[in-house]
Amino acid sequence: MADEAKGNGTRAGAVYRSLRRAIIEQALRPGAKLPEDAIGERLGVSRTLAREALVRLAGEGLVELRPNRGAFVAYPTLEEGRDVFMVRNGLERLVIQALVGRLAPDQVTRLKAHVAAEEKAAAKGSERESIRLAGEFHALLAEMTGNGLLIRYVNETVSRCSLILALYGRPHSSECAVSEHREVIQALVAGDERRALDLMDHHLGAVMNRALLGRPAEPDLRDVLAAYRREEGL
Amino acid sequence: MADEAKGNGTRAGAVYRSLRRAIIEQALRPGAKLPEDAIGERLGVSRTLAREALVRLAGEGLVELRPNRGAFVAYPTLEEGRDVFMVRNGLERLVIQALVGRLAPDQVTRLKAHVAAEEKAAAKGSERESIRLAGEFHALLAEMTGNGLLIRYVNETVSRCSLILALYGRPHSSECAVSEHREVIQALVAGDERRALDLMDHHLGAVMNRALLGRPAEPDLRDVLAAYRREEGL
DNA sequence: TGGGATTTGTTCGTATGTATT
DNA sequence: GAATACATACGAACAAATCCC
Numbered sequence A, B: 001m002a003d004e005a006k007g008n009g010t011r012a013g014a015v016y017r018s019l020r021r022a023i024i025e026q027a028l029r030p031g032a033k034l035p036e037d038a039i040g041e042r043l044g045v046s047r048t049l050a051r052e053a054l055v056r057l058a059g060e061g062l063v064e065l066r067p068n069r070g071a072f073v074a075y076p077t078l079e080e081g082r083d084v085f086m087v088r089n090g091l092e093r094l095v096i097q098a099l100v101g102r103l104a105p106d107q108v109t110r111l112k113a114h115v116a117a118e119e120k121a122a123a124k125g126s127e128r129e130s131i132r133l134a135g136e137f138h139a140l141l142a143e144m145t146g147n148g149l150l151i152r153y154v155n156e157t158v159s160r161c162s163l164i165l166a167l168y169g170r171p172h173s174s175e176c177a178v179s180e181h182r183e184v185i186q187a188l189v190a191g192d193e194r195r196a197l198d199l200m201d202h203h204l205g206a207v208m209n210r211a212l213l214g215r216p217a218e219p220d221l222r223d224v225l226a227a228y229r230r231e232e233g234l
Numbered sequence C: 001t002g003g004g005a006t007t008t009g010t011t012c013g014t015a016t017g018t019a020t021t
Numbered sequence D: 001g002a003a004t005a006c007a008t009a010c011g012a013a014c015a016a017a018t019c020c021c
Helices: A002-006 A011-024 A036-043 A047-060 A078-099 A105-124 A127-145 A148-168 A177-190 A193-213 A221-232 B002-006 B011-024 B036-043 B047-060 B078-099 B105-124 B127-145 B148-168 B177-190 B193-209 B221-232
Strands: A063-066 A070-073 B063-066 B070-073
Touching (some): A011 A036, A011 A047, A011 A148, A047 A063, A047 A070, A047 A148, A047 B047, A078 A177, A078 A193, A078 B078, A078 B148, A105 A127, A105 A177, A127 A148, A127 A177, A148 B148, A177 A193, B011 B047, B011 B127, B011 B148, B036 B047, B047 B063, B047 B070, B047 B148, B105 B127, B105 B177, B127 B148, B127 B177, B177 B193
Antiparallel strands (some): B063 B070
């Protein structure tokens, strides 16, 4: 039923998910153009379905749609990045408040297993996987609240944060995140709301600072210009 | 630029806004079927554009899309309603924290003018306008934060709350809201964060607690949309 | 149960607008 | 600055699924 409501059984949904993953995993970089033709061709559907997927992604802020000009992977500014982190922090506080002292044993098990996976990825040094897993940890927490809207918003903000990290984050930016995740779990299990909130604030603050204080990674100049050209009235 | 990014200059955007308003103002009731044909016909566009608008609305949770079955105005359950209010509360707390003690004089003027308009609508007894204005007050506050994501999320949750009120709220449910809005402004201007937060919590809690009766009666989609058509220049 | 009517899913052609030379 | 090339906006039509009697 959840599948149904989200249109996950549809072909358009498949296109949407393909694109979404490509963007989040940074296979498609911020500012990259997303022509309907190319997407449809590559994914074996017509422009119509590609378009629908792009509309959905634009709704989440992962894609920017410019009338008569086409779709581009979102290229958030630093200010937008700060905004997203601020909202995400507020949302994750809600998650903490909903979960503190209420985690079932099997949920704790799942969380710990996830952190273990994060540790493994970190040890292997596979940056891309680490970024993905770090995001998934927060998504996993949100999911445990059972609050559909909260889940959607956390997923969205987490995705956008990974875009922001791609643009402005330093390499190895998720280094100490694993231990921070572990501490959050501990505080949640212990039922210590204040500590859990503080930890989450600190954790996200740390992630943000690592991201926004770092220098921009080198994006493709052409795409960047394409994305910014119109805004300057050129 | 904001217009552009949202696709507000497009005809699809116009269809989207028409439908959105019709839903929020409860001219289209929760659960109502939204056939692509009928929408396109009444709004003078083809199914393609109707479809795009529906996809966007589904992204906001105002419309439910069922594969091979069509689109319906969302019919949230009571539990979903509580979830939405919970998230909305968290978001509006962020708004308060961003604005407290920082409102510029002209912003205060705008807010007061808005509340005056609310009062006027309440005096006239025009329920539909009251509902719209009450929501817009919160949207206006969010807008003043300048945080694009926060604005979007508040708009979305406010819209969905009006759906929920349509389903589970009592008539005249926005009666005392006006004075509560006024108090929030006062607290914001006074820079009293705790009081502003308490007021907002109480305000939203009060709105939520007015969850009781539902109502019947199903107006014709075509008639409803005809009224919304002009304003979008279709 | 079945079959026609209705609605959705999808493709693709044309017109329009944008970028490039 | 005009012509050309290309991508998008929109719609018409066909295929497939669902609904309804």
